[in-house]
Amino acid sequence: MKKHSSLLPGLLLVALILAMCLISFFWLPMDPNKMDTANRFALPTFSHWLGTDQFGRDVLSRVMIASRSALLVGLGSVSVGTAAGLLLGSLAAMAGPRLQALIMRIIDGFMAFPGILLAMMLVAVLGKGLINSVIAIGIFMIPSFSRLVYSMILENKTRLYVKAARSYGCRSGQIVISHIFPDMLPRLITQFSSAVGGAILTESSLSFLGLGIQPPSASWGLMLSEARQFVLSYPFLAVAPGAVLLVAALGFNLVGDGLNDRLVKRGSR
């Protein structure tokens, strides 16, 4: 029990965010974009559980609806990164030395680039918005996944079971898919979970900077950026989006850590 102490709290936090997202499809306390200018900067009351923002919009509804885009960008972009990383990593690992060097040097080049800067650059090229955020953050995720896949395949390539498969006449693609992949899965899942936390944070950063989700739609980063204007007069406004963001990022990271302890370390022993 003590060994996997971070898995359970992590799962709890992630479940909380997921539940919030699911509930938002069936029920919202109020219309998240409905302004009520007479009743703005309200502190929590029975009608507004988390108060209202600068336009009198209900903060809880906005935090809930924003969880959809956060999870969509988080899961979507990491899936893009994983898929592309798997392809590029295994291609590099199984290809000849020239192609291998080419792919991995490009990946290294991308890795040398500060992540958020790369995402900002991509958004500037692609344009703002939800789908473009998914693509930009997805591309920003590719290098780390490619490197992981690449190193794991190289590690397994010299193992006896791979050699055996090859001697039976298996082709490279088949070896990767049906023999090496199952072995990689635990580490991929671990990486996936931690990366989702990072992607949600990156999406919030982009929205905070005005490059992600556009108002009047809600996003945790955007809500924080709006709250920042009033941090001296109404500091409470920043609490809810900040806390949810913390819970989401912490949750996915703890799950990643917990899975790492449970699947990877035990598996390698």
Add this chain to the structure above:
Amino acid sequence: MKKLICFGLSLLILVMSACSAQPTPSSDPAGPSAAPVKNELIMAMSVDPDGLDPQRTTAASTFQITNNLYEPLLKVTTDGTLKAGLAESWTVSEDGMTLTFTLRGNAQFSNGNPCDSAAVIASFERLKAEGSPRAADYANLMTMEAPDAKTVVFTTETLDVAILSTFAYPWAAIVDVTVADTLKNQPVGTGAYTLKEWVPQQSLTLVKNENYPETVNLETIQFKMMPDAASQISAFQNGELDIISVSGDQVAAFENNPAYTVVQAPANSLQLMAMNLSHEALSDLRVRQAINYAVDKDALIDTVWWGYGEKIGSHYPTVLKEYVDHSEDYSYDPEMAKSLLKEAGYENGLTLNLVLPKNYTAYVNAGQVIADQLEAVGIHCEISIVEWASWLSDVYNGRQYDLTVVGHTGRLDPYVLLARYQSASSENYFNYNNPEVDQLLSDYKAEGREAQRTEIVKRVEEILAEEVPALYIQDPISIYVLQKGIEGFATYPIDIYEMKDVRFTQ
């Protein structure tokens, strides 16, 4: 558990020290009651000036400072009337084409060079030369002559009744051209102050010019560089700053507090939601009227500007003397808006794009409130938030937009303010076209009589208020907070500070 206690204790100590630290600085600046009257003033600036040469910049932050180092020939009073500056008197010829200025006697630059008529002409030549961003505004000054050392005569190429006010802007200040190359860092003018020290990104200190003929109250003025509004406010509350500019949501912290004085005045500018009349729906007057009826301006100003703004109904700032109140011409009436839209054939809804400039938080917020109010009458706005540079190129110059929220800074002369409504104007981003307005504005330029000119301006205001090529929102109010005992701080219809009038009474 032990760790937890340690943590808790250190937290407690931190909180206690923070609490006990606060009262000390606030009691400090007050000092002993018998102290002599202070003669050093400290202000914050949010943006570092881009050099101190008024003829080679367009930055408002620079003019706020250079206005105290240099003097233009004419100055303005708080309500926009012209008064003597470096020129002690002036006359305009019968035909309005020749302007004669008589300079103040024995005027000299801060480096000791005489500021005579030749120096004034040299300064204007530099203002008109290449490299001066305002050169085009002064191209009409055809000849400049100096019959004697105290007299300067300007002759214009075409009649421009607005020309006198162009001599009062801070960029028309007289500089010593013999040191033109170093003006950016070593300003030489005839103003009430001279530069003592400038540490870029930190502070800028001015000292009194002993040769200045009028009373200058303060010995030194220091501008401290503080980009962050929050740090300006806390420095002000600690007594480290004497004057700050605040936004509407922060005023509450200073109002009704005897330690501070709150000064507020309309800023002589306009904020509006422009409509592109080349859009099919917006070319219909009924749709534009519906938009005006649909927006509750009072609620909008309360929400975005905390009520610190004066509602307007036409393209004219409230501070200028020709202002006529049209703010209730289309008062809030959503039912009226709906029936007008129905009449115009848009009862099933209308979708418009609304472009907002990202750098101006207030305009982005205002756009969202307007969109919410328009939604209620069946106009859906697709909001896009763009960088200032692309706003200028796509919206202002390219005219690719349906609706946009923006502000216009005020000028001293009505013509400069209204000229953009001429159908051929390059700044007519409304695509507004009304032959009557074109005619009125061209009449205005040639009209010499004051009373007739005022009538023309009022008529244009009325037409714009009726045809609403924009949703005119407000003339914003600027708010300054002063430490107790500061007098003489005033706001002007152009963006300047006149520091020589400021003084401490205690």
